[in-house]
Amino acid sequence: MDGIVELQRQLVEYTTSLYDEGFLDDQFIQLQQLQDESNPDFVVEVVSLFFEDSQRLLNELANSLEQQSLDFRRVDAHVHQLKGSSSSIGAQRVQGACIMFRNYCEVQNVEGCLKCLQHVKNEYSLVKSKLETLFKLEQQVLAAGGTIPMP
Amino acid sequence: MDVGDVSSTSSSFLGMGDYGEEPHVLAVDDNLIDRKLVEKLLKNSCCKVTTAENGLRALEYLGLRDDQQNTLNGSGLKVNMIITDYCMPGMTGYELLKKIKESSILKEIPVVIMSSENIPTRINKCLQEGAQMFMLKPLKQADMKKLRGQLMKHRN
Numbered sequence: 001m002d003g004i005v006e007l008q009r010q011l012v013e014y015t016t017s018l019y020d021e022g023f024l025d026d027q028f029i030q031l032q033q034l035q036d037e038s039n040p041d042f043v044v045e046v047v048s049l050f051f052e053d054s055q056r057l058l059n060e061l062a063n064s065l066e067q068q069s070l071d072f073r074r075v076d077a078h079v080h081q082l083k084g085s086s087s088s089i090g091a092q093r094v095q096g097a098c099i100m101f102r103n104y105c106e107v108q109n110v111e112g113c114l115k116c117l118q119h120v121k122n123e124y125s126l127v128k129s130k131l132e133t134l135f136k137l138e139q140q141v142l143a144a145g146g147t148i149p150m151p
Numbered sequence: 152m153d154v155g156d157v158s159s160t161s162s163s164f165l166g167m168g169d170y171g172e173e174p175h176v177l178a179v180d181d182n183l184i185d186r187k188l189v190e191k192l193l194k195n196s197c198c199k200v201t202t203a204e205n206g207l208r209a210l211e212y213l214g215l216r217d218d219q220q221n222t223l224n225g226s227g228l229k230v231n232m233i234i235t236d237y238c239m240p241g242m243t244g245y246e247l248l249k250k251i252k253e254s255s256i257l258k259e260i261p262v263v264i265m266s267s268e269n270i271p272t273r274i275n276k277c278l279q280e281g282a283q284m285f286m287l288k289p290l291k292q293a294d295m296k297k298l299r300g301q302l303m304k305h306r307n
Contacts (some may be wrong), residue, residue, distance in 0.1 A: 025287050030289075030291050030292060031188075033292060034188075034192065034292070038197070039191065042191060045187070046184060046187050046188065046191075049184055049187060050184050053183055055186060077240065080238065081181075081182060083267070084181055084182050084184075084185060084267055084288065085183075085184040085185065086288040087180075087267060087288065087289050088184050088185050088188050088288065088290075089184065089188075090289075098169070110272055133287045138175055
């Protein structure tokens with residue numbers, strides 16, 4: 001029993017830190033609230049889709065920014081997608097990084113775009129790692145026979 | 152399910168709602184994550200959902216392509232509402248809205264536009280073209296209540 005309580009405490013503490021540090025916002029709670037018995041892996045599924053899709057977009061962006069004749073509209077379209085999906089899952093810092101990126105696209109500032117891509121990549125890596133840790137902690141609670149404390 | 156393979160799934164929730172059967176919503180969005188989210192939101196609100204990744208697929212599903220009308224649409228399942236993203240490559244949500252409102256067989260279907268950007272001119276343009284409602288993304292459970300309200304107004 002103590003084991004479960006301790007694991008739950010760790011989970012709550014970790015989750016709280018993710019919100020406090022701005023990695024996640026309320027939209028993530030929306031996702032969690034959507035999960036139910038009919039779809040018990042909903043959050044993990046959506047987040048996994050987000051990881052795949054984001055990786056694809058980041059690769060496209062790196063590619064686009066290497067081109068001789070930079071197509072800013074194409075770059076902006078990709079960033080818009082990434083901004084949308086990060087917003088939909090509550091990945092607040094990634095979303096913020098995308099907003100900055102779009103500003104540089106708008107004024108066609110190549111240097112700015114390159115820096116922003118790096119920034120978005122960093123934020124994405126961070127939130128990916130945080131979410132993976134979160135899911136691992138959740139699994140530990142469940143494996144120990146506990147339930148996930150709801151937000 | 153995404154249109155390509157046309158199949159719809161319904162909520163396991165008890166709800167018959169005020170409809171004899173669950174309302175059927177066609178959700179159009181080019182973003183995969185957003186499609187997944189809107190599908191779950193709708194299913195949790197007792198709706199049958201079909202998703203489409205762009206305007207063309209949506210129109211095909213509705214039985215309207217190349218401005219021709221088929222009396223039998225792809226699935227035979229009547230659509231009670233269409234919810235579409237505004238910013239999509241190719242055909243925008245606004246253009247899709249126009250095509251729907253120009254069609255004698257589809258114009259009565261309420262259309263809701265969603266967008267991540269809160270731009271009054273955009274919103275007004277859509278409302279003037281006959282959109283029922285405009286919703287700001289990211290969508291939340293509270294937005295589904297509003298949608299159900301719209302569906303109630305339009306049931307026949």
